Structures are given as structure tokens and as C-alpha cells.
Amino acid sequence: MIARTAILVKSEYPRRCIRISPGINRQSHTRESEKCYKSAAVASDCAQCSTVGKHILLEDGNAVDAAIASLLCLGLTDPQSMGLGGGFLMTLFNASTGKSTVIDARETAPAKVADDLFGKNQKMSSRGPLDIGVPGEIKGYWYAHQKYGRLPWAKLFEPAIKMARYGFPVPFGLHRAIEDGEELLCTEPSLKEIFFNKETEKLFRQNEIMHRPQLGETLEIIASEGMENFATGTLMKNMMADLEDIGAIVSKQDLLDYQVLEKKPIETTLDGSLRVLCPPPPSCGVVLSFILNILDGFLLNPNDLASPEARIHMYHRTIEAFKFAYAKRSSLGDEDFVDVKELVANLTSKTYADRMRQLITDNTTHEFPYYSPSFYSPQTSGTSHLSVLDQDGNAVSATSSINWRFGCGLRGRRTGIIWNDHLNDFTAPYTVNKFGLQPNGANFIQPGKRPLSDMSPAIVVGPGNNGSPQVRLVIGAAGATVITCALAWVIAQNISLGKNIKEAIDSYRFYHQLLPPSVTCEEGFDEAVIRGLKLKGHVTSILKRTLSVIQAIDVRDGWIFAESDFRKGGSPDGF
Incomplete structure (x- = not known):
């Protein structure tokens, strides 16, 4: 468990601090003062997901609990950047011990990859199912919660499940990504199913209500089953069916063998x-x-x-x-x-x-x-970042990614998961760039290897x-x-x-x-x-x-x- 020690705070708001209600969305330099708080804060790139994290903290959750719940929320509101089909890095600080650690849940290369898998191209591949690395997001949440969380596992999923089932307003960041990704979203059927608003007969726009029913069902499965019986559970069955349907080389054994790593910062x-x-x-x-x-x-x-x-x-x-x-x-x-x-x-x-x-x-x-x-x-390419400080002084800094906008450009029909394309983060071995530099051999692809990440x-x-x-x-x-x-x-x-x-x-x-x-x-x-x-x-x-x-x-x-x-x-x- 992350420990509980109090942060010393003052009793009045400083001059340049302003109290602002949750959910205000700022898209230009309109607010002159900082937002400040007495006890705890969550900063994400979606107001609704910051509020999800705040409520978890108010219910006696700690920074890790709030981070997981907020990241699950961001998987809905920021699907162009992150989600269950990707991976993350998380830096944690424990206030009572003064110790810190890093959880590495980045994707790995599947066992079937070879350094010549994509031929002698400068990019490892074009966008598609062969780009998919073994995702670490779900196992990473489980690891972080089991070792450092405080609230019940299923509790952390409740906000995201409700959002997926009953709908949520499309935030500015997703609206802009939909505009920029119009060609992909209109031509790939698995993505068009969720990003095309049947009521308006157009792609979703800001503040229109989006639903993610298949992803909501997947979140319910993970919330109820956890990862203890992953090998034989419903989640594994659905993930493998989706991956096989789209032609990925990620195998069941890859998913079973994947290990979350804990490292010294x-x-x-x-x-x-x-x-x-x-x-x-x-x-x-x-x-x-x-x-x-x-x-x-x-x-x-x-x-x-x-x-x-x-x-x-x-x-x-x-x-x-x-x-x-x-x-x-x-x-x-x-x-x-x-x-x-x-x-x-x-x-x-x-x-x-x-x-x-x-x-x-x-x-x-x-x-x-x-x-x-x-x-x-x-x-x-793109990512989403979340910063959390809880009422006991513990902190989480977490960055999650599926790499390019909307990952590999494919969504699982059973799970609702948009899959990463992180194999593109490896360096292709056969090319010299236009400045005469050889490719980085330290980042060549190998089975089980994690690609270089910024x-x-x-x-x-x-x-x-x-x-x-x-x-x-x-x-x-x-x-x-x-x-x-x-x-x-x-x-x-x-x-x-x-x-x-x-x-x-x-x-x-x-x-x-x-x-x-x-x-x-x-x-x-x-x-x-x-x-x-x-x-x-x-x-x-x-x-x-x-x-x-x-x-x-x-x-x-x-x-x-x-x-x-x-x-x-x-x-x-x-x-």
C-alpha cells in the first residue's frame, strides 16, 4: 500500500489562486490564474477524467487508485492516444518512506517477429495488424493495484463502465483527432462503427454524446474477473479472437508470457x-x-x-x-x-x-x-499523460500510448479495443538516413523486447x-x-x-x-x-x-x- 502522511497546507487561498468548478474546458489563454487546491489534485488532458480521479481520492483511494481510474476514463475520451490496447510507464513516489519506483508496462515484440519481418523498408511497416505489440496496459493496471492500490479493484472501473454504457461528451482533444483522422475513420469499418454518429450521419463532433458498448463490456469483464485467471478467462478468449480476426502475430502465449517490470528510477x-x-x-x-x-x-x-x-x-x-x-x-x-x-x-x-x-x-x-x-x-507518436498527487503526499506520473493516432487503425469487434502499432517504434535495420547515419542497433526488433520510447x-x-x-x-x-x-x-x-x-x-x-x-x-x-x-x-x-x-x-x-x-x-x- 502507498502510505498515508499529511501534506502541510495553509488555510487561505493565495492571491494568484482561483477556485474553478470541475469540467471547465479551456482551449485558449482565457484563465489568468492558476488552479490550486489544499489537499490533492489530478491533472489529465480531459476534465471529466480529472474529476474521476478526484472522486476516487475523495472515496479514500490513493494516488495509484486515482491514476488507474483516470487512465481507464482516458481510454474512452482519448482513444486516439491510449487505451487497453497499448502500454504505459508510471513513476511513483511514496511520501512516508521517501522511496520511488517505476512500473514499466510498455508493449513488447511478439515471439514471431524477425528483424526482416517487414522487408528492407525504412519504416518497420505500414500501418496495420503486423504493427501490434503485446499490450501491457491491463496487466500494468493490475500490477500497480495489487502492489500499491487501496480501494477494491472493481471500484476503479465503475466510472469508465458508466461512461461507456450511458455515453460521454466528446472532448476537444478527441474532436480534433477525429477531424484530423477523417480519412481513416471513414474507411476502416471497425473504427467507423464507433466514431460515426448515426444520428447526424457524420463523424462525431465536440460535446456530442458517444457510447462505447463493446469496450464497456470488456471493462466489466476485467473488473469482475481481474487477471488471476487470465489464461482461461473471457478476456483472453475475446482478445485472441479479435487479434486472429485482424491478422496480428500476437499469440496467446505472448499475452501469457508478458511481464510487467518494476524498476529503479x-x-x-x-x-x-x-x-x-x-x-x-x-x-x-x-x-x-x-x-x-x-x-x-x-x-x-x-x-x-x-x-x-x-x-x-x-x-x-x-x-x-x-x-x-x-x-x-x-x-x-x-x-x-x-x-x-x-x-x-x-x-x-x-x-x-x-x-x-x-x-x-x-x-x-x-x-x-x-x-x-x-x-x-x-x-x-502520440500519447496521453496524467499527473496525480493524493492527500497523503503520494504521487503518480503516468504516460500511456498506442503510438500513432488511433494506433494501428484497427479495433477489435468483440472487445472494443483499439490496438497499438508500437512495433513501428523499433528501428528498421537495413537503411541509412538522408544525413548518412546508420540505424540505431540498440533499438532493433527482437522477440520480447520493448521499443525505445520518449x-x-x-x-x-x-x-x-x-x-x-x-x-x-x-x-x-x-x-x-x-x-x-x-x-x-x-x-x-x-x-x-x-x-x-x-x-x-x-x-x-x-x-x-x-x-x-x-x-x-x-x-x-x-x-x-x-x-x-x-x-x-x-x-x-x-x-x-x-x-x-x-x-x-x-x-x-x-x-x-x-x-x-x-x-x-x-x-x-x-x-
């Missing part, structure tokens, strides 16, 4: 007294740690935002840190299959970060070979009033390959640059993944900074769509501040 220090906790490889949490280590040595402070010249200087250094970090990302893979110990040790080392920082020249950027990339790795659910802890560790920040992101630079920028603003969590998340973002060799800035980004970056040799481009979405909970001065990214229309909740 990657840890680095920040700003003197803070510890940043995130998952080890095949997560890119170590890339996030490396960026933060480089930036930490620059001693960032609010003065770095005080003038155009200071901002240009700071943004340039940050972009260079991104580039060095993404060069190292290209050598990562599943630590249970490849030896990445030395690389991880370097990327979490302050000394190594010092050496890389000395290579950053303040007057100019450089061509990509300067950053010494070894290989290239594929671009990953998901980096993080928790930042610092010394509490009584000297024991206490949560400072619970944070994570959706956004595929740009997750780590988006997180690093928001964390740096909140920890070092004097911005509250709403200001940090709302601020215009910029990305650099080393390749392609360009700084991508959100539309509206500071024009003076862009001009200054160009003078230092940076190539820039303007982004008119959302690349990353961040959910975070910030604990300051005895208050809990929660923020869901306006870019996906989410909203936090708490009490």
Missing part, C-alpha cells in the same frame, strides 16, 4: 536540493535528465528573461542542450537487451554534463556532426518542512519525440526561471531534435528571439499545430497548483 539533482525521478531505458527519461543537467550548470534565473538579449542568450544555450541530448538518444534501447549502463551513467553525470556544456559556444550554433550523433532512431513521466522531490522528501512537481507530456525537450523547458521555467506552472505550460514552446537541423517554434513565439537565433546560425520554422501537451502538479508554499495544457483542452481537478 533514473535520478539526477537540480537546483541544489531537488531530485528528478524518471524511468530508465527504453524510456528517454535519461535524455530529459541530461538536458536538465546541462541547463543546471548555466544557473538559470529570472534575469535570463529580463531583456531580448538575455532571452536570446538563454534560448540559444537551451537549444544547444537539446541538440547534444538528442544526439545521445540515438544510442538508447531496452536495457534488458542491450548494454546501455555506461551511456546512462554519463547522461546522469554532472561531470559529463559539464564537459558537454563547455562545447556550447554562445556566439554560434553548429552543423549536426559537431554533436556526435552515432545513429538515428525513428520518430515516435515517454518520460517525472516526479521532482525536495526537502519538506520536517526534512523528509516531499513532492515539488509531478509532470509528464504527450508529444512523441519532442516530449523530453518540452518537459525540460517547462521544468526549467518552473524551477529556475521564476514562472508558476500555468505560465510555464502556457508559454510558447520551441523544439530541436538535432535532425532535422531546425528550431521549430510555436506560432506567436518571440520574433526578437527568432531573429537573434538566426544571427547565431540557427535555421528556424514556425509550427501552426500542437506538438506537445503537458499535465503537471506544482507544490509551492503549502499549496497544490495543477495545470492541464490548454493545447488539448484539458482541465485539472482536486480538493
